[in-house]
Amino acid sequence: METVTDLASLRQAVDELRAAGTSSATVALVPTMGALHEGHLTLVREAAKRADAVVASIFVNPTQFGPNEDLDAYPRQLAEDSAMLQAEGVALLWAPTVEAMYPAGFATTIAVADVSEGLCGASRPGHFDGVATVVNKLFAQVRPDMALFGEKDWQQLAVIRRMARDLDLTMPHVDAIHGVPTVREEDGLALSSRNRYLSADQRASAATLPAEMRKAIAAIEAGSDVPATLAALEAHLLQAGFASVDYATLADAMSLAPLAETPRADARLLVAARIGTTRLIDNMAVRPGSGR
The missing domain is CATH 3.40.50.620 (HUPs)
Structure with a gap:
């Protein structure tokens, strides 16, 4: 090389x-x-x-x-x-x-x-x-x-x-x-050079991020109220030890326009949250669905 x-x-x-x-x-x-x-x-x-x-x-x-x-x-x-x-x-x-x-x-x-x-x-x-x-x-x-x-x-x-x-x-x-596609650790946390800044306890808590995102996506795809689901996601992250949540947003996959209802086209759940002094970001696909 x-x-x-x-x-x-x-x-x-x-x-x-x-x-x-x-x-x-x-x-x-x-x-x-x-x-x-x-x-x-x-x-x-x-x-x-x-x-x-x-x-x-x-x-x-x-x-x-x-x-x-x-x-x-x-x-x-x-x-x-x-x-x-x-x-x-x-x-x-x-x-x-x-x-x-x-x-x-x-x-x-x-x-x-x-x-x-x-x-x-x-x-x-x-x-x-x-x-x-x-x-x-x-x-x-x-x-x-x-x-x-x-x-x-x-x-x-x-x-x-x-x-x-x-x-x-x-x-x-x-x-x-x-x-x-994002490469993840065994517990689901997205690989990032910033993960090295996490203490052992913070690293354990950080795995809550992808886990709670998957739960929120399942709820949204099943037709749950989007704002309430996103609010619950934020609350669960704070309970797990995250210091703050910059955003937890459902958005159109192409335009990134925020969505307040079950998506009718490809969407992404995007989250940025801080644990200690480290800011983590993640996103996952949300399939369009008919909801309830």
């Missing part, structure tokens, strides 16, 4: 990957912020099934962190991450510096309205502007045929898909921006 840290070397390396394949050789991009876990490696493996070569990026993007968030504390382990990617057969690692990604005088920001404005966008102002900007740059830098993202951050996936549609960034591959 080759590792590059400047744009000229990246573009040369990508050109060489394409030249080494057939005339229809494809390149898949897996963007990450490092601190890799099985969830990231699942993205890499899926990318390898879909493309001739996989390019991974590791960049802790400062523009998506708020002033009171954990940018400085965010784990950085490039050597360990590189070894994991190499073991998975990644062809190229793009690991730019902040200066390479945001050179002096950088003054452009991409804002995706609507899908970015509620949920995490409400409690993390500017977060999705940073995500959209850096992902747009990654697409322009690597010029992949497809890119893979985890479904754990469903709102992020929706923002990226909307940006790609609106800015005509659609890549020459069916399902070019591909969402990969």
